[in-house]
Amino acid sequence: MKNALHLLLFLLLVGSSQPVRAVAGPPTIPGRFVLKLRPGQQPAALEGALRTLGAGTLRQKFPHTLAPNPERPGSVDLRGIYQFEIAPTLTIDRARTVLLATGAVEYVEPLYIRKPQYQPNDPLADSTLTSLTGSQYYLKQIKAYRAWDVSKGDSSIVIGITDGGVRLTHEELRPQIKHNYADPINGIDDDGDGYVDNFTGWDLANDDNNPGYDITIVHGTLVAGVAAARVDNGAGIAGLGNRCRFLPLNIYPNTPTGSFAGIEAIVYAADHGCQVINMSWGGPGGYSRFEQDAITYAAVNRDAVLVAAAGNTNADLLFYPASYDHVLSVSGVNNTDQKSPSATFSHRVDLVAPGISILTTYGYHADNGGGPADGDYTAVGGTSFSAPLVAAAAALVRRVFPGFTAAQVAAQLRQTADNIDALPANAAWAGRLGTGRLNVLQALTQTTRQEARVVTSTFAPARTAYAPGDTVRLTVAVQNLLQPVAGLTVTVTSLSPYLTVRQGSFAVGSLATLGRASNTAAPFRLAVATSGIPLNTKATLRYRLTATGGFQYDQFVDILLNPDYVVLDANDLTLTLTSRGNLAFDNLAGTIGAGVTYRGSDNLLSEGGLLLATSPTRVSDRLRTSGGQSRQSFFSLRQATHQQPGPRAEQEARAAFQDTIPVAGSRVRSVGVAVRQRAYAWATPGRRDFVVLEYSLKNLTADTLKPLYAGIFTDWDLPGPDGPGRNAADWDNTRDMGYCYALGLPATPTPAAAYAGVRLLRGGLPTIYSINSNAPVGTAVRLADGFSPAEKFLTLSSGTASAQRSAGLPGGADVTQVVGTQLAKLAPGDSTTVTFAILAAPTLAQLQAAADAAAQAYTTTVLPMRPATLAAGFNVYPNPTAGPLRVELPLKFGLTEVRVLNALGQLVLRQASSGNLINLNLTGFPAGLYTLRLQGTSRVLTRAVVVH
Structure with missing residues (x-):
């Protein structure tokens, strides 16, 4: 079964119930990406976002492909896929978030480079070759000779060889090539398919009509010989496909402007009559919806049988393209049906075929007898040569059972294979070698099998x-x-x-x-x-x-359990909270986590997380730095978990993490704080547009942190008519709230989140820093070349100066914000609490209402249930009061400000104050519950007050 939950597909999976290990994905083509438009969308919807990225013109990837056919369930539309280029310094996560935020794009992906899968024996090292090398032993093993008595195939059946260039003049291959007589070589696209003179296949990697031999990559010649070498010509070997033809399609570049084009070759083969397509290439990990779409198109829209090598890694892992839906995944065995030592095994393997000492066409050196390179051969090994045996068998099945669909051909090959699980030598891989070893005779003669x-x-x-x-x-x-x-x-x-x-x-x-x-x-x-x-x-x-x-x-x-993050989805704002202080995702690639969404939108936050700092060199976070990397200051003390319902809210989450404690003389420049994080989400009306995040900070060092800054970094990407490149950022001084919004919105608001922000609810003096991510060189904070510790400290420590309150106006820009707080000091071993609300809403008025509701929910629902912190000398009386209120504070509290909030969390009184004894007058305030909030130099004291 290959249609597992595909979040796992970028991971190496080991065992049936084991923690997954991340593996490096396959390499990608720098600066080149593909996107797929949502149905009904046009490229014009992306103009603003493409300008933001500095992208070149969109190029339709497959303009000549078939539309989906309702009579073929599961068929796909490739006409909405476009390729574009951006500066190689821009990351895929940046391109993805900017384009997805337009709402017009289904996915954005890099173009992977997949490698050939073979292990050739050195033809000059005769001592290393086995006795099997001089013969095609495998033809007898898979019952090929008896199968040819049933059918030798037909020249109308074409196998697409998507691989390196093929030596077109080789004596075994020259007569087997499928030529396109509708487009002879005359400089004209006679058949109107978009390819000029594609008489002999096509070179997709270099975009020319010569898919021929390349001295640096002989793999295509080797593969083609296994599947389609000429039979009954009195020379060399016999390809299993016998009379079937092959179409050579080069996918590896041999020019400075060329690039890997395996997926493009699959679509080309499907569109040009190949009933079977072979893919003896690939790599572990790197799942791609683009690649799956192309494969689905070939298999479903065009009804081609797709066959791929399962890989040459002796492990249980996902290998692409073999592990995609609609692909026959082929692993390898030796001449006694034992799994090849290096062959991949997994539940995704469909069947196996011989893959050791496979004699095939070479076309590289002159042979030992001094003959020309057009007549030389060699023995090679790997699943690259198991796959074309199955591809050739599929071609023969298509000849014998012309009414079979591609899916039925695959089923016939699976169900007629010889089961080899019972062999003692295969006991360790039982159940992970597919249905067994290819048996071509049974595939052509059995008519009673079921699947x-x-x-x-x-x-x-x-x-x-x-x-x-x-x-x-x-x-x-x-x-x-x-x-x-x-x-x-x-x-x-x-x-x-x-x-x-x-x-x-x-x-x-x-x-x-x-x-x-x-x-x-x-x-x-x-x-x-x-x-x-x-x-x-x-x-x-x-x-x-x-x-x-x-x-x-x-x-x-397969499904993934107990991820190292939680998703709060009790209300309209769905937020991912990681175990190490980040929001939305736990990595810059945006693959670990579910992001931040509002009412089912696409992801709105490309990156977010907690920032701590006490100087320009002592900063802790897990946010971007330079070179496309992220800092790794925080490590988890307790995995993020959630409770539903919780004692204070419909959903609650907890996590604990800390950074490294600085040591004198060490290069580690962290802060030295342990963090206990709590989050609250409510499902009740009026509380559906926010999530409250509460951080308890404890000084682990032997020194007073003076001052200590804490804040939330947010890179919002809010969808608007011109994409997230036309966002702006601002500051609401009344609510201590930083927010971002999309420009150019229609007068009538939509249910989507056009506004999002962060409000400081508790702890210290507010700070705000709004950033234009595309700011020019020389700007104090310039994210285009990274985000240094010094820049992070600056964003936290600049207070609420007017110069940093807004960004992106008047024309809009890609903006980010840091909303934080300044704590005057935190003594060794002491703790303090800071609290923020993450907000989203369709309009500014609704965002402000959500901010007020968040303050009300926190002060009336969360704080009253907190265990009382006894502060000697802190008294408030009379309480309840008709108006006059006397407040006594502890010595050395260092009062700086007094705030009073009503039951909705709205600020109704704010005044600068000092000393340890103050008198307030709440006369005239409507009767009800209020929260008295007293800001000191290092902590905040609160008390519920009732006015009657």
Whole structure:
């Protein structure tokens, strides 16, 4: 089963219930990206965002592809995919957030570079070659000779070889090439397909009509020979495809302007009549929706069989393109059907084929007898050469069963393979080598095989990961691909001790060939364990499909449990809170976390998190720095967890983290603070547009932190008519609230979040710094070249000076903000609390109302339930009062300001004060509950006051 939750697809997965380990993704083409427009959107909607990025012109990636066909469920539209280029210094996360914020884009992705998958034997080191090297032993192993008695294929069946360039003049390959006689070489695009003179395939990597031999990459010649070398010509070897032809498509660059083009070659092959497409290349990780879209188009829209090498890493991992939906993933075995030592194994493998000492065309050196390079051969190994055996077998199946769809061809190959799990040598990989080793004879002769298959899995609620205690519904769609089945049942079983199946049976009944069924009326029910789950654990579910007559088939799907973050989604503002102080995502790539959304919008916050500082060189955070990297000051003390409902709010979350304690003479320039973080989200009306974040800060050092600054950094990307490049930032002095908003909005507001911000609710003196991210060189804070500790300190320590209150006006810009607080001092071992509200709303008035409601919720719901902090000498009387109020404060409190807030959290009195004894007059205030807030030099005291 390959349609697992795809958040896992950038991770290396090991074991059925193990913590996942991050692996480096495949390399990408610098500065070059693709995006896909949402249905009904036009490129003009992106002009503002593209200007913000300094991007070049959009180029439609596949202008000649077919539209989706309602008669082919699952077909996709590639016409909305565009390629663009930006400066290589700009990161994918920046491009992604700017473009997604327009609301017109479905995804933004880099273009990955996938590598060939082979391990060639040195043809000159004869002592290293086995006795198998001089013959095509594998043809007998897979029953090819007897299969050719059934069918030798046909020249009308074409295998697309997407690979390195092919030696087109090789004696075994020259007569097997599929030529395009509708476009002879005359300098004209005779067939109108957008490619001039594509008579002999195409070089997608270098964009020319010569897909031929490149001395630096011989892989394409090797692969083509396995699948399609000429048979019955009295020379060399026999390709398994026999009379089937192949189309050479080069995907590797050999010019300065060229670039890897494997995905483009898949689309080209599908659009140019290839009924089978081979992909003997790829890499672990790097899941791409763009690549999956292209593959779905080839398999569903164009009905091509896609075959890929499973990889040459002796591990259980996801390997692309082999692990995508609609791809036959092929691993390798030796001549005794034992798994090849280096071959990848996993639940995503469909079947295996020989992959050791595969004799094939070489076309590089002259042969040992002094013959020309057009007649030389070599033995090679790797799943690169297992895959073209399966691709050639698929071509023969298409000849024998012309009515089969691509999915049925794949099913026929799976169900006629020889099971090799029972071999003692394969015991360690049982269940992870697919259905067995390719048997071409059975694939061409068996007409009674059955295969029903789960084709989609839908989890609800739809999340990237599930927390302890979550319950999940799982809906599946099942399709019968081969002979009719009766008594079909799908049973789901958890292979993880941390995931329980409460209802796991779906009685499908009878299904005709190509019939479908779904358990929508009674989904499977799953429950995540409430405790004891290791962080970032992959849990595997097994689907077992059984039917009358002995049919049994297993598929697998993975989900992520207990992620190192929580998602607060009780109200209209959904916010990700990590275990190390960040908001939205735990990494700059935006792949770990669910972001920040409002009423189901796209992500609104590309980066956010806590900042602490006490000097320009002592700063702690996990935010961007320079070179596309992030600082790693904070480490987790307690994983972020959430409680629903909580004692104070419908949802509550907790986390604990700290930075490193500075040591004299050390290069570590951290602050030395432990942080206990709490978050509160309410579902009640009037409290649905904010989340309250409370931080308890404890000085771990032996020195007084004087002063200590704390703040929230936010890089909002709010959607507007011209994208997030036309945002502005401002400061509401009455509410101590920094906010950002989109310019150019229509007069009639939409339900979307056009405004978002951060309000300081408790602790210290407010600070604000608004930043134009595209500011020119020489600006005090310039994010284009990074965000240094000194710049971070500046944003926290500049108070509320008018010069830093706003940014982006008059024309709009990409803006960020730091809303913070200055604490005069924090003695060794002492603690203090600062509190912020994260806000979003369609209008400024609604944002202000949300800010007031957040203050009211905090002061009337959270603070009263806090354990009382006894402050000697702190008294407020009379309480209740008719107006006069006397306040006594502890010695050395250092009073600086008095505030009174009403029950809605609105500020009704604010005055600068000093001393230890003050008199207030609340006469004339409406009767009700008020909060008295007293700001000292190092702490804040609050007291509820009732006016009658």
